[in-house]
Amino acid sequence: MINRLIACSFLLLCAGLAQAQSLIPAPPQLAATAYLLLDAHTGQVLVEQNADKKIPPASLTKMMTAYIVSEEIEKGSVKEQDKVRISEKAWRKGGSKMFVKVGDMVPVIDLLRGVIIQSGNDASIALAEHVSGSEEVFAEVMNQQAELLGMQDTHFVNATGWPADGHLTTARDLGVLARALIADHPHHYSIYSEKYFSWAGINQPNRNRLLWRDPAVDGIKTGHTEEAGYCLVASAVKRGMRLIAVVVGTDSDEKRAGETQKLLAYGFRYYQTHKVYGKNDVLQTERVWGGKKPEVGIAVEKDVFVTIPRGGEESIKADLIIDGELEAPLEKGQPVGKVVVTLDGETVADVKAVVAEDVEEAGFFKRLWDAIKRFVMGFFS
Known part of the structure; x- marks a missing residue:
């Protein structure tokens, strides 16, 4: 008809x-390779610079690793209290660690905290092997999931973000992934706001400095390699509005936090989410x-x-x-x-x-x- x-x-x-016209200044210019600010509810992008530039995601990769583990838990394929045997490959991996040992039997939920809070490469590989049998097969699952989420310019090679040829994403795709983390798995998303996690007698702080600086911030993940620079995907809620800021390629830990704060402050000051x-x-x-x-x-x-x-x-x-x-x-x-x-x-x-x-x-x-x-x-x- x-x-x-x-x-x-x-x-x-x-x-x-229907109020008087409000002047909105130009968005801040950040000292970063690329950045993006979006409304988590609507998906509307408020600020972007080089958002489609392909960049190495470093440990921001672990957002996808955690997302897939949460998916498997929700489907019932994996349980939070399932014990995961730590392989020698996971134990030997360099970089940031949860400090699990070869042969340890570690609950999935603890490894998930090790990935999210401690950014443990060992925990990431252990979970990848538990879910898919090997990290290489898990990377294929990561790419399939990225396609389902609409991450059009992303390709994963590993579960950790360890530098590798072809392991690339964009600020825009990271924004898509951040929205999915928050919307699809709110129970596990709460882990991203936890400031500390202890394992093997070692108490490690969450690397997201904004969790201490701004009570509105409740996640999400930091990343750093020499090629990627210092990166941060952060989310915050004020007055019913949730914003997601993606900042990649800054030159210090302090800079990634400060530049992200600029984006969030701009968004909350000049925009609102209306139902x-x-x-x-x-x-x-x-x-x-x-x-x-x-x-x-x-x-x-x-x-x-x-x-x-x-x-x-x-x-x-x-x-x-x-x-x-x-x-x-x-x-x-x-x-x-x-x-x-x-x-x-x-x-x-x-x-x-x-x-x-x-x-x-x-x-x-x-x-x-x-x-x-x-x-x-x-x-x-």
């Missing part, structure tokens, strides 16, 4: 959006032909967020578009159209419109009567 535009173009000014609709919010009711109920509510299939300038003069317009007339039977959640949200004429969200409740088919005579009315109304329209 021909789409018809329902007259429900809501001008959403009630949330303080336009909640999942299953009924936008309006629509006539149903041939149903036991004469009409049904139309809702959105998921929460709808948009990113707007803080205090700016904004107008958000939402158009509900129904794909023709509705006929019973209808099932709750059945798509019947879409809601298009625009900001200053630009589409910022496009979500399915769904039926808010079941509508059963009416009896024969009710259906016949509706068919007659529908014919008459169509004839005179």
Whole structure:
């Protein structure tokens, strides 16, 4: 059927959006190879520089290692308390360590903390071998997962971020991965905010300095090699807005923290996340032909967020578009159209419109009567 535009173009000014124009300065210029700032709820990029430049990710690689382990735990293939035998390869690996020993039997959840908090190369390899049999096969899984997440310019060779030919990603792809970590595995994401983890009598601090400097920061991961420089993917929450900052290629531990703070401060100062609709919010009711109920509510299939300038003069317009007339039977959640949200004429969200409740088919005579009315109304329209 021909789409018809329902007259429900809501001008959403009630949330303080129609305010005096707010001046937004140019974003900060960082001393980094590449950087990106995005709204975790909407995915909207607020600041970017060289975001698609391919760079070695160093230990930021371990974000994907941890993500896959969390996926396996959620699927039931691996359990948090499963014991992992530490191989000689894992034990011998240089760089940052959890300090496990050959032959140790270590619970998966402790190794996961060793990866996230201590950035342990030994813990990363041990988990890779436990999940996939070898680090090389695990790297294939990492690449498959990257493709599923939409990380279009990423290729992994190992589970640690150890320098290797072809082991590359981008700031944009790291932002995609960070959003997935937070959204898909919130239980394990809380580990990224833990400041210390002890193993073998060695208490190591989380290398993310911002966990001590800013109470709004709750993750995510640092990285460093000579080629990659000092890198940090950080996330913070203020006033209901979660931002993700990706900063790669700075020249010191202090610089990566300070430059990341600049990005986060800019985003929180000048932007806000606005919830336009909640999942299953009924936008309006629509006539149903041939149903036991004469009409049904139309809702959105998921929460709808948009990113707007803080205090700016904004107008958000939402158009509900129904794909023709509705006929019973209808099932709750059945798509019947879409809601298009625009900001200053630009589409910022496009979500399915769904039926808010079941509508059963009416009896024969009710259906016949509706068919007659529908014919008459169509004839005179």
